Amino acid sequence: EAGVVQSPRYKIIEKKQPVAFWCNPISGHNTLYWYRQNLGQGPELLIRYENEEAVDDSQLPKDRFSAERLKGVDSTLKIQPAELGDSAVYLCASAWTGGSYEQYFGPGTRLTVT
Amino acid sequence: GENVEQHPSTLSVQEGDSAVIKCTYSDSASNYFPWYKQELGKRPQLIIDIRSNVGEKKDQRIAVTLNKTAKHFSLHITETQPEDSAVYFCAASTGTGSARQLTFGSGTQLTVLP
Numbered sequence: 001e002a003g004v005v006q007s008p009r010y011k012i013i014e015k016k017q018p019v020a021f022w023c024n025p026i027s028g029h030n031t032l033y034w035y036r037q038n039l040g041q042g043p044e045l046l047i048r049y050e051n052e053e054a055v056d057d058s059q060l061p062k063d064r065f066s067a068e069r070l071k072g073v074d075s076t077l078k079i080q081p082a083e084l085g086d087s088a089v090y091l092c093a094s095a096w097t098g099g100s101y102e103q104y105f106g107p108g109t110r111l112t113v114t
Numbered sequence: 115g116e117n118v119e120q121h122p123s124t125l126s127v128q129e130g131d132s133a134v135i136k137c138t139y140s141d142s143a144s145n146y147f148p149w150y151k152q153e154l155g156k157r158p159q160l161i162i163d164i165r166s167n168v169g170e171k172k173d174q175r176i177a178v179t180l181n182k183t184a185k186h187f188s189l190h191i192t193e194t195q196p197e198d199s200a201v202y203f204c205a206a207s208t209g210t211g212s213a214r215q216l217t218f219g220s221g222t223q224l225t226v227l228p
Contacts, residue, residue: 004157033215042120042203042218043158056215091157101146101165101207101214105157 002026004106006092012112018080021109025073025094032069033103034077035091043091049075050097082113116141118206120219127194128227135222137204138186146207146214147180147187152221153200161202162189194226 005024013019025032030051035043046065048056051072060067064083069075079086089110093103117140127133139147148163164171164178164187171178175194180187191198201223205216 040221042118042205042221043216044218045215048215095214097214101163102148102160103216105150105159107157 004092004094004104006090006106006109008109009107010110010112012114013082015084015113016081018078019082019111020079021077021090021092021111023075023077023092023106025075025092026096026104029094029096029104030072031095031097032075033093033095034067034075035093037089037091037108039088046077079111082111084113087111087113116144116206116208116217118204118217118219120204120222122222123220124223124225126225126227129194129196131194133189133191133194133198133224133226135189135202135204135224136186137188137206137219138184139206139217140185141206141208142182142185143208144185144206145210147178148205148207148216149176149178149189150203150205150218151200152203158203191224194224196226196228199224199226 032049034046037043047060047067049069067077089108091108092106095103120137145166150158151161152158175192177190201221203221204219207216
């Protein structure tokens with residue numbers, strides 16, 4: 001089966017610029033997660049979707065971050081405006097909550113803000 | 115919320131030796147404990163997991179043990195090989211089904227010396 005797809009893989013922007021990341025989960029997976037992974041750290045949850053509903057966005061910095069999951073499939077995470085501290089790898093993961101507990105991760109988008 | 119601590123942060127072993135990584139968690143309601151392996155520049159991949167109703171699980175050279183009373187769990191890799199070199203993350207999860215979310219440890223950089 002195809003894995004979780006993310007694009008772009010790498011992005012370099014100047015601070016105060018907007019940026020968007022896209023994720024296509026594994027077909028049939030109803031749950032989608034966005035994580036941020038800082039260098040040398042484990043992933044930290046930003047937002048979790050059940051189908052098209054954001055059921056946990058408590059860790060999402062809502063002043064500059066936004067996300068959507070239209071039609072409960074693909075998802076987009078946006079930052080506007082970006083700050084230097086946003087440099088990190090942004091990981092998308094998906095899972096089917098009716099089956100195993102496993103979350104499948106995408107390859108991530110490495111964001112560098114200069 | 116849940117807090118997961120992981121030790122050591124770096125670990126070097128000789129090829130063929132065993133490696134042990136330990137994690138502690140804070141939320142006694144946590145019921146699922148996966149371990150992920152992340153090679154440089156790649157996505158985290160699940161290597162083994164354990165649920166709270168089991169004390170030990172083994173898969174070839176990899177085993178995980180769980181002590182619910184002490185709230186700690188460990189990853190054991192025997193007969194290590196150079197390809198085991200990677201960053202390993204433990205995680206703990208509460209909730210069930212759609213309410214499940216992972217809290218990750220900070221990672222262990224394992225280096226297997228040939």
